[in-house]
Amino acid sequence: MAWSVLKQISRVGIASEPAPDIGEESAAEPARIQAELLSILGQALTIRQVDAGSCNGCELEINALGNPYYNLEGQGIRFVASPRHADLLLVTGPVSRNMEMALKRTYDATPEPKLVVTVGECACDGGLFGESYASCGRVANVIPVDEVVTGCPPEPIDIMRGILKAVRRRVVQSR
Numbered sequence: 001m002a003w004s005v006l007k008q009i010s011r012v013g014i015a016s017e018p019a020p021d022i023g024e025e026s027a028a029e030p031a032r033i034q035a036e037l038l039s040i041l042g043q044a045l046t047i048r049q050v051d052a053g054s055c056n057g058c059e060l061e062i063n064a065l066g067n068p069y070y071n072l073e074g075q076g077i078r079f080v081a082s083p084r085h086a087d088l089l090l091v092t093g094p095v096s097r098n099m100e101m102a103l104k105r106t107y108d109a110t111p112e113p114k115l116v117v118t119v120g121e122c123a124c125d126g127g128l129f130g131e132s133y134a135s136c137g138r139v140a141n142v143i144p145v146d147e148v149v150t151g152c153p154p155e156p157i158d159i160m161r162g163i164l165k166a167v168r169r170r171v172v173q174s175r
Contacts, residue, residue: 033160034075040171041087044076045163048086048110052103052139053129054093057153058120062090064156072160083109088163091143094122094129095136107143115166117147119159124148146170 037045049062065072072078080086083106095103107116118139121127126137136142146169149162 029157030070030160031075033157033164034072034077037164037167038076040167044078045088045167046078046080046086047088047090047163048080048083048106049090049092050103050106052091052093052099052123052142053096053135054120054122058092058123061153061156061159062092062119065159070156070160077163083107084111086110086114088115088117088166089143090117090119090159090163091139091145092119092123094126095139095142097134097136100136100142103139103142113170115146115170116143117149117159117162117166118145119149119154119162121150121152124150127152 049059051059064070066079083089089107089110091103107114116139118124122129123139126135129135129137131137131141139145147162147166149159151158154162
């Protein structure tokens with residue numbers, strides 16, 4: 001079996017698409033955003049990601065934040081398993097009725113000052129699911145939201161920009 005796979009690889013070649021051609025300015029933006037976040041906070045930022053009922057498209061883009069290009073973890077921005085250790089909640093998907101109480105409890109368990117950023121059309125405005133017997137719709141119908149990142153799904157750089165906007169707004173409000 002392994003031999004047939006190797007023969008197919010040699011015959012077909014690399015089946016993935018080439019990396020996008022971006023300018024030097026765009027390539028430096030993730031590092032600039034990370035540096036600004038950490039300079040504002042003066043410490044690490046911890047994020048708790050909550051899937052409130054999404055299709056997982058947004059989660060794929062959030063997972064891309066951990067790849068070598070964006071390298072959030074290497075810059076001191078990390079995801080945590082417990083909301084008790086989080087500074088920011090990153091919420092995706094329309095809030096299903098089954099997740100409503102869990103999302104409220106997660107929000108309540110997050111220590112002050114907490115930030116909430118919604119990611120994707122569904123989390124921001126209910127998307128094509130809207131409000132129904134099975135869905136509460138957008139996240140803001142359940143918990144307070146500081147920043148929205150639109151897109152279906154949004155690109156990782158847009159998610160980073162949304163996080164930065166929320167952190168900036170919190171700093172301005174605290175002054």
